[in-house]
Amino acid sequence: MTTNYDALLEKVYELHDLEKAVAVLAWDKETNMPKAGTKARIQQITTLRRLHHQKFTSEEFGGLIEAAAVELAEAGYDSNEASLIRLLRYTYDRARKLPPELVKRSSETSGAAYTAWLEAREANDFVGFAPHLEKIVALNREMAELYGYEDELYDPLLDKFERGMKTADVRAIFNAVKEELIPLRAAVAERAEAVDDSFLHQPYDVAKQKEMARVLATAVGYDFSRGHLGTAVHPFSTSFSRDDARITTRWNPDFINAALFATLHEAGHAMYEQGTAPDLARTPLARGTSSGIHESQSRMMENVVGRSRGFWQAHFGELQAAFPAQLGDVNAEQFYRAVNKSQPSYIRVEADELTYNFHIILRFDLEQALLNGDLAVADLPAAWNEKMAELLGVTPPDDLQGCLQDIHWTSPTFGYFPTYALGNLYAAQFWETAVAQNSQIEEAMAQGDPAPLVEWLRENVHGYGRKFTPAELVQRATGQPLSHEPFIRYATAKFSEIYDL
Ligand code: ZN
Numbered sequence: 001m002t003t004n005y006d007a008l009l010e011k012v013y014e015l016h017d018l019e020k021a022v023a024v025l026a027w028d029k030e031t032n033m034p035k036a037g038t039k040a041r042i043q044q045i046t047t048l049r050r051l052h053h054q055k056f057t058s059e060e061f062g063g064l065i066e067a068a069a070v071e072l073a074e075a076g077y078d079s080n081e082a083s084l085i086r087l088l089r090y091t092y093d094r095a096r097k098l099p100p101e102l103v104k105r106s107s108e109t110s111g112a113a114y115t116a117w118l119e120a121r122e123a124n125d126f127v128g129f130a131p132h133l134e135k136i137v138a139l140n141r142e143m144a145e146l147y148g149y150e151d152e153l154y155d156p157l158l159d160k161f162e163r164g165m166k167t168a169d170v171r172a173i174f175n176a177v178k179e180e181l182i183p184l185r186a187a188v189a190e191r192a193e194a195v196d197d198s199f200l201h202q203p204y205d206v207a208k209q210k211e212m213a214r215v216l217a218t219a220v221g222y223d224f225s226r227g228h229l230g231t232a233v234h235p236f237s238t239s240f241s242r243d244d245a246r247i248t249t250r251w252n253p254d255f256i257n258a259a260l261f262a263t264l265h266e267a268g269h270a271m272y273e274q275g276t277a278p279d280l281a282r283t284p285l286a287r288g289t290s291s292g293i294h295e296s297q298s299r300m301m302e303n304v305v306g307r308s309r310g311f312w313q314a315h316f317g318e319l320q321a322a323f324p325a326q327l328g329d330v331n332a333e334q335f336y337r338a339v340n341k342s343q344p345s346y347i348r349v350e351a352d353e354l355t356y357n358f359h360i361i362l363r364f365d366l367e368q369a370l371l372n373g374d375l376a377v378a379d380l381p382a383a384w385n386e387k388m389a390e391l392l393g394v395t396p397p398d399d400l401q402g403c404l405q406d407i408h409w410t411s412p413t414f415g416y417f418p419t420y421a422l423g424n425l426y427a428a429q430f431w432e433t434a435v436a437q438n439s440q441i442e443e444a445m446a447q448g449d450p451a452p453l454v455e456w457l458r459e460n461v462h463g464y465g466r467k468f469t470p471a472e473l474v475q476r477a478t479g480q481p482l483s484h485e486p487f488i489r490y491a492t493a494k495f496s497e498i499y500d501l
Contacts, residue, residue: 113132
């Protein structure tokens, strides 16, 4: 007998396939496609997205969700069925709150803002970008009003990326991070000379970088039989199913770090998708639950594993053998310290593990001020520089290294930035719980083997896919709500030791 749930699933599979077809087209666009193909490719993607949106937001689909919900009223909260219905109700409601006119206008405004941003960067001209940013701020506001909120205008925007989390919660956590980490950051800055990383900045053969990237991604547990490593200017990961989760990275001929750490970062994202339970396949449950939790998995592989002493004691020999001229005189300990060098910088994407969170706190504060009307766009450069001085102790020499550096504000995606820092905090909390539950995890990591840690993550994070909200997942996995404290403990121990504080 065909049930209402079966009928719903049939539609869910169809929607999923459309969405993944878009993902394949987008992946190809960023990795293989000749530039001349751009126009046609954007048309193809736009058509498929429109089809998906029409089907997804139709009355018919809403009816299927509700019919299945009635049938499954008794299904347990943890069941795949109940979890899928909860998620579909949430995404369906939100998608229907934005009128098609707004979606179209948003995409046009973003396209124009992106072009203006590129030009403004070329000329270091914030004033030229400002009118576009004003429109983007207005769009964020309009969307927040349409989604609706109880406490703060920023809440429904944050909710899109970190479902269920409130602005006030993030603010409290970030304030605590700020209070605890500014003194540590300042103490490290005073001892900047204690760590030499000059040998990372020299010519490194790109073909050998590619080999090492594969070796290291495999070492952390990325499954190449269900994956693929490609090249992209801005590294990203994408998945078409749990059995095809791809990563990309970039190759810098004069600096080894991107090949190593951008690769491990993206591998962490893709391992999350590879680890989702097979029985969630072809549904929206078969993916990471939120941007912040996703980022926790990438940071775990990039930093907690990839920048650990044990990992480099195990793998430095291979790297040294690949680059004898560059690393012949360096030992594993020096390499470990070099890849953990911490110093305040202007550019977020170049920031180290310790100072990165300050770049995010700055953007979180400024987004709210812009959204609430407390800060005029014209005053953004000054406000940016003031916050940089407060949080990082440095002032950017120009807007290129200040408020013009990120692509994010060329589209209405306020609420996304905080998830980067939340990822660091979630990662530390997962790590602390994992090693407390299983002493083997830390022992293996000291030998450079993250396999027992990955197993813990599979069981407590990856396998659930998107069944639970981030708060539910963290509570289940660690027995606690999200806290800043594990990250403070982790960062304090690590950097005090490296900088001999
Ligand atoms: Zn990431």
